[in-house]
Amino acid sequence: MLPSSWWRTVFSSAPGRRRAMSTPELPPNPVLIGLSLFLTGAVMAPIYQTSTYVQSSPGQHKGYEYARSQNPTRAALESALAVIENGKYGLAFSSGVAATDAVIKLLAPGDEVIAASDMYGGTYRLFTKVFEKFGISFKFVDTTHPENITNTISEKTKLIWIETPTNPLMNITDIEAVAKISKKAGTILCVDNTFASPYLQNPLDLGADLVMHSSTKYLGGHSDVIQGALVMNDAALKDQLYFIQKSCGAVPGPFDCFLVLRGIKTLHVRMKQHCENGAIVANYLRSHPKVQHVYWCGFLDHPNHDVAKKQMRGFGGMLSFTLKDESVEAAIKVLSSTKVFSLAESLGGVESLINHPASMTHASIPREERLKNGLTDGLIRLSIGIEDADDLVEDLKQVLG
Numbered sequence: 001m002l003p004s005s006w007w008r009t010v011f012s013s014a015p016g017r018r019r020a021m022s023t024p025e026l027p028p029n030p031v032l033i034g035l036s037l038f039l040t041g042a043v044m045a046p047i048y049q050t051s052t053y054v055q056s057s058p059g060q061h062k063g064y065e066y067a068r069s070q071n072p073t074r075a076a077l078e079s080a081l082a083v084i085e086n087g088k089y090g091l092a093f094s095s096g097v098a099a100t101d102a103v104i105k106l107l108a109p110g111d112e113v114i115a116a117s118d119m120y121g122g123t124y125r126l127f128t129k130v131f132e133k134f135g136i137s138f139k140f141v142d143t144t145h146p147e148n149i150t151n152t153i154s155e156k157t158k159l160i161w162i163e164t165p166t167n168p169l170m171n172i173t174d175i176e177a178v179a180k181i182s183k184k185a186g187t188i189l190c191v192d193n194t195f196a197s198p199y200l201q202n203p204l205d206l207g208a209d210l211v212m213h214s215s216t217k218y219l220g221g222h223s224d225v226i227q228g229a230l231v232m233n234d235a236a237l238k239d240q241l242y243f244i245q246k247s248c249g250a251v252p253g254p255f256d257c258f259l260v261l262r263g264i265k266t267l268h269v270r271m272k273q274h275c276e277n278g279a280i281v282a283n284y285l286r287s288h289p290k291v292q293h294v295y296w297c298g299f300l301d302h303p304n305h306d307v308a309k310k311q312m313r314g315f316g317g318m319l320s321f322t323l324k325d326e327s328v329e330a331a332i333k334v335l336s337s338t339k340v341f342s343l344a345e346s347l348g349g350v351e352s353l354i355n356h357p358a359s360m361t362h363a364s365i366p367r368e369e370r371l372k373n374g375l376t377d378g379l380i381r382l383s384i385g386i387e388d389a390d391d392l393v394e395d396l397k398q399v400l401g
Contacts, residue, residue, distance in 0.1 A: 045076035047258045069246050073254035077261050081219075084198040084264060085211050087231035089238040091245055092257060096194065096214025097122055098250035099228030101130075103159070103190055103210060105244050109135030112156040116143040116173065118166040118373045120192070121362035129364070144304055146177040153185050163192040164201075165308070168320045168357045168381040169374055170295040172304035175311055179207025188237075194218070194348070199271040201312045204233060217348030221263040221270050227252045270350065273386040274317030280389040281382065281396070282319050290400050295320040317384035318347060320357070322376060331356060331378040333399075340387060340395035347383035352392055355381040 048071055053064040064070045074092050081090030093099040100123055107113070115127065117140040127138045141148040143162050160182050164173040175191055182189035190210035191203035197218040203211045213219055215227035232238055245251060252260075282296035297308040298315030308315065323330050334354075335343050341354040345361060355361060358377045362370060370376075384392065 073257045077257040085231040093228040096228035111158040115161040120167045125364040143173040175206040223349035225259040275314040278317035278384040320381045352385035353383040
């Protein structure tokens with residue numbers, strides 16, 4: 001019987017990290033446990049579309065017993081996730097919200113979470129509409145100024161949750177500074193790294209305990225899969241989260257894992273184009289006479305640009321903007337008139353998307369809270385794809401005039 005560690009080595013398929021190995025003795029039943037990489041020379045991890053696995057006797061198996069607990073395709077993905085985030089352990093979930101849900105389930109009634117006041121609406125909804133009624137409290141602060149976290153921490157604080165850049169205002173939080181605060185207080189620091197992707201930013205290297213991704217976005221990259229991920233270095237934390245993953249069952253299927261594995265292989269190529277196009281579109285919008293403000297962390301005068309430059313390797317393809325005509329009607333006209341940009345939820349795919357956060361991704365946040373954080377009714381968010389940048393600019397020109 002081959003050790004379970006062998007599987008993680010065989011199926012590691014992160015770009016640029018293919019590992020050399022000697023061919024081991026084949027197990028007795030290669031058909032059932034599917035050693036396709038050895039038997040066929042396949043360059044992609046196979047899709048193990050199975051719910052269960054044969055055991056030679058009770059408790060005696062090849063490292064897999066039931067697909068909610070383990071699946072070889074998922075193991076391949078989880079290994080790749082750890083590699084690209086410079087972590088030791090990766091866990092894949094059925095969505096980004098499911099990954100977030102697992103992190104909050106580390107807590108108990110009476111515990112407290114400090115979270116960024118500017119955050120993804122789905123995360124805010126999960127925190128306030130689901131977990132608050134179970135006795136977990138959430139304090140939302142402006143994390144772009146780390147002293148706000150210091151001033152808010154109490155003995156009940158068990159988790160600090162930040163996004164950087166934030167969705168949709170592109171606010172930047174100093175991960176390293178917050179990590180020092182978190183470690184001093186003995187709390188867990190989790191960073192939602194979805195907007196940056198591992199290509200641009202690695203929070204574990206800056207002191208974070210956990211990294212969360214909506215793998216639906218840049219990791220998958222093709223708008224064809226829903227998935228989430230957690231990456232960490234601490235074995236005890238991994239064991240706790242694996243227990244939650246297995247016990248609560250929010251696991252992705254093998255085909256979805258295959259799709260994200262495929263996406264990871266081209267992440268670096270796609271992100272380069274997202275960044276290049278993002279800069280072109282951001283600068284075009286900033287120069288347009290009908291545009292009031294552009295939120296893009298690559299601008300020298302963007303709040304905490306120096307922090308972004310320090311902890312990121314580029315500024316990405318996400319940006320938001322407002323018009324000088326602040327009416328909702330003016331925003332809707334733009335949102336409904338593009339030809340290359342598609343009006344849709346989500347982000348991070350190869351195609352460019354346009355979005356109205358106030359009525360779409362952030363509709364679950366009360367209006368007064370949105371406005372207090374700067375998310376106005378007229379704000380428009382763009383996810384810049386990898387199309388020809390001239391086509392994207394021309395599309396915005398024909399809309400804005």
